[in-house]
Amino acid sequence: MNPIRRAAAWPSRVPGGRDGRRLLTIALIDRIGSGLWASVSVLYFTYVAGLSLGQVGTLAAVAGAVGIAGAPIGGRLADRFPLPRVLIAVQLLRALASFALLTTDHYALLVVFCALGGLGDRAGNVLTRLYATRIAGPDRVRYQAVQRTVANAGWALGGLAAAAALALGSAAAYRWLLAGDALSFVATALLTLRCGEPRSPSRKVTDSNSPRPTTIPPNPWRDSTYLAYVATDTVLFLDDAVFKVGLPLWIAHASSAPHGLAPLLLVLNNVLVVAFQVPLARFGATTAAARALLVPLSAAFALGGVAMAASATGETDAATLFLTAAAMLFTLAEMLHATISWELSVALAPDSAQGAYLGVHGLAQSAQRSVGPLAVTTAIATGPLGWLAFGSMIAVTCMIQRRLVNDRLAHGPLSVASITVSEH
Known part of the structure; x- marks a missing residue:
């Protein structure tokens, strides 16, 4: 039995219950989209956007540098606001950044959009991991292992689909792969709407008539x-x-x-x-x-x-x-x-x-x-x-x-x- 079916066949054994199973589906869709785009991004910027090798390298470096800030920003927001809402906002940011790449070949704009996508990507990784940690509780290691297995399978599926699309050898194929990546973020945002807020020690609700502790x-x-x-x-x-x-x-x-x-x-x-x-x-x-x-x-x-x-x-x-x-x-x-x-x-x-x-x-x-x-x-x-x-x-x-x-x-x-x- 392949890992995706195995995970789906464990409804009573996957920590986190229904939300835990939803998060596995979200991880699968997210990584399929990433597999579609990651393997062809350099080729897209080279053959479709017409960038030079130096420009592609600079673009990747800037996106990576900006993305570093995504992890601490996402973590800090998750301690202050409902985690599913923050995660949805990040997924929509990634979707908008990907769709925006389709609208221009202007170098400065491509750098900005890639930087926003990198920021959302690193924030999304931390937020997804934090959500998994909170819903799985003491079973967090086993749950993360199942999630990583499903994510790797999704990445492989996306990569295979990208390889098949590249056989067409057209600019339209590259654009469709980028659009598929963007749509995967929209799909994960919609699925996250159905996820409940996990218990968080850092966000507590108190009686409005009682003294409010400020921690x-x-x-x-x-x-x-x-x-x-x-x-x-x-x-x-x-x-x-x-x-x-x-x-x-x-x-x-x-x-x-x-x-x-x-x-x-x-x-x-x-x-x-x-x-x-x-x-x-x-x-x-x-x-x-x-x-x-x-x-x-x-x-x-x-x-x-x-x-x-x-x-x-x-x-x-x-x-x-x-x-x-x-x-x-x-x-x-x-x-x-x-x-x-x-x-x-x-x-x-x-x-x-x-x-x-x-x-x-x-x-x-x-x-x-x-x-x-x-x-x-x-x-x-x-x-x-x-x-x-x-x-x-x-x-x-x-x-x-x-x-x-x-x-x-x-x-x-x-x-x-x-x-x-x-x-x-």
Whole structure:
């Protein structure tokens, strides 16, 4: 049974009840739309909008830089307003930004629209994750695993549809793919209208006749321990850059493996995540278990670096074997880190400022999108020793995070206390 049907067949086992199942549908539709657009966006700006290579690179960089702000902004808004309403607003912003791209080929406007889309994308990721956390409660890790499985399946479906559309080789095909992405955001907004407001410790309703407590929630920007955790998690997210940049460039420039291996390894990554993310999630269902997984995660990153380095020393068959092993090890690291990050980022945050804290944690993945390509291209330029250093650096960071989390938990979940003031 495929992952989407499996998730649909678990109505009594999916945490969050009806809203939990709706969120899985939202994730599927969202990722189908993303799969339609992500794989052809550079081609659209090149062949339809007529931008140069430098202009496309600048556009992507600006959109990524603006998008970094989306995570903390979305998290902060979610602590102050009903979460479904904020999520709907973000989805509509993404839809408008995508539709707007169809209306112009003016470079400045394209940059503005892409920046707005990037802002909405990063905010939407944090808000969706926060909603899942609140509706799933203690089962948040298992639910996030199911959601990620469904999202990966949706991404693959969108990518396949995009590949089929590109066979037409026309500008109209590119425009229809972009329109499909925009419509997916409209569809998710409509579905979110039916989602209820999850229980939130940071938003409480009190009797209008009773004294109203005003709570000053903890500020994640003043929580040095949590910020240090986010910094280490930024490093652990580098597996994403390995698949998007590292493997294709290494195969093309420093390996004797055939160039056609690169897309096959990306498919392997997707298949493994769909097949094993949910089963692996059970090993990180508690905070202590998630912390313990940092040890095997460290080993997976280190061995992945070794396999990448070894791929440069053999003939074609040996290089292919080592690269496949590296892809499997980095995929294992990706799945383990996802499980760990889902649990620790929530467990280390205070209930009264969950949205704000998860918004700051969202910066880890956003920052990695800028730092990651530089890190892997540096490893490639250095050669096999670069990959050994790359894997070792992340492995050491895993152990630093393990110690950091242990110290945090030993002193309680908060290093910054909340303040409550009663108004009479």
